[in-house]
Amino acid sequence: MSPILLQGGSGAIVLLFGLLMLLVQIAIIVWVYSDAQTRSDQPAFLWAIVVFFAPFLGLVLYWLLGRNQ
Template sequence: MVSTVNWVVLLGMLWFCMSLWVAHDASKNSKHSSFLWGLAVFVGGLLGLILYFILGREKTAESNLPKAESKTQSGLIKCPNCHALEDPGRDVCRACEKPMTGT
C-alpha cells in the first residue's frame, strides 16, 4: 500500500514538473499564454502534451533559415559545422575550414 502511494506521489510530482517545463518552453516558443499551456498539460495529461507539441510550439523566423544563413544581431552568420560567427561574405569558416554553405 505504501509503495503504491509513493509511486503515485512520484508520478504526480514528475507530471507537475513536466507542466512547468511546458509553461517555460511556451514562454519562448509560443505566442499563446504560457500559463494556459502549462495548465492544459497538467489537466489534460498526455493529450494536452501532444496538443502542445502539435499546436503550441511555433517555429521562429530564424529556425526557418538554413543554418549557414541564420544571422545574429551583429550581422554575422553562424558556421553550419562549428557554429563560429563569421562575416556574411566568407566562403570558408576560419575556425574549422569547412564551407559556409549548409551541407
C-alpha cells in the same frame, strides 16, 4: 507468510508510485510553461492549464500546436 503481512507492504508501493507520478506531472507542467514562454505565441499559463487537466493529451497538443516551428 501470512497474506495479511503481504498486503501491508503494497500500500507503501502505491503511495510512492503516486508521489512519483505527481512529481512527473508537476515537472511536465513547469517545462511546458517555461518552454511556452519562449517558443509560443499563445499565453504560457493557458498551455500549463491544458497540461494540468489533461497531462498526456495536453503535452501532445502543445508539442504539435503550441510551439512555433
